[in-house]
Amino acid sequence: MTTSTAAATATTAAVRTQVRIPLRFSDGYQVAAEVVTFDGLADGAEHVALILGDPAATATPLVRLHSECLTGDVFGSARCDCGPQLREATERIAATGGVLLYLRQEGRGIGLYNKLDAYALQDQGLDTYEANLALGLPEDARDYTAAAQMLTALGITELNLLTNNPDKARQLDDLGISVTRTVPTGVHTTPSNLRYLHAKVQHTHHTIALAPVPSLAG
Template sequence: MAEVRARVALNVGQHSHIPAEIVSFSGLKDGQEHVALIFNKADELEATPLIRMHSECLTGDVFHSSRCDCGEQLNECIETMHQQGGILLYLRQEGRGIGLYNKIDAYVLQSQGMNTYEANNHLGFADDLREFGDAVLMLQALNVPKVRLMTNNPSKIKALKEAGIDVDMVVGTQAHIKAGHVGNKAYLETKVKHGSHMLDIKKVAKP
């Protein structure tokens, strides 16, 4: 069983100082230092809080890479939860679980014409190595059995439901529509065709 280890108030956000609380945990299973960001105090969250499971993406979250929409999704989540409250589970699963250096190797292959899944497979990895068991433990430690899940990824919905978390509603992200990066439209199309992500590619902004 996971337990809350520490809670610290801090301000977050790309363009503003949004109050939040960062939470660390003990008893997680995969050895990674996952954290939760709680917007609004935990005792003020509604019975079915808005949740996002966001996998770490250094190139997108920090360096605003044009190869993905991860940073835009993270910023959208923070702004939305600033308005509505919620819990952001920040999971240390870089590159769909293959790690940062392997992800950069995959970028090289993508530059040679492979899509993101083909590149991972060429390096000897499955399409997606991420697991969400620790996310479930984090929600349980925070006493959250029922959620509104912010995602376009059906595998995240399935993972929570199979673990006994009640997904009351799915809230799609819209960052991909606004991003309009030169390099990421093919990436988004691949996520739809290969990963069954629920994205409306027709609405993607042109760069």
């Protein structure tokens, strides 16, 4: 998709439904969110926006694009940092006012079954990106056209982006969404996800401050 085509596509979605629901996390934190669904999203997936706090209180609301991770978000897997990032983002956005886009992009866009196949290869020594390539899949298959459509439908064309992933800011800029500032998330390390986080830094230049671990650098 060309930049001009993507920018045009990003204007065509519309709000479908909006409903208020409570969010509760395992550590006891809870907050209410306005959950918004959409018609006309480019990829046809059931992405949702969670409006937290009052985004209209600032010209540049805080926004996170969070890709669905069943294993981390729901089952609490320590192999990644997705669950802790979701918990952190929810509280930080609620405090300042903004939107969390929950995008149905399991496994960086390759789907749940492929992600679990990749897990099996990781158990044999490959990192998360190498495992995707070994399956004949992209390192990262995510396209954020639908995210730009959602933001545009919500009236948000300028924002601060909560992310460590430079590709998210690049894609949003190309899609006509102005990223005023990139705000890093915390670093959520466990013995189980340290190699995964190093792979993010090495392969896709995530801005994560990690101590060098020579044994994990390969």
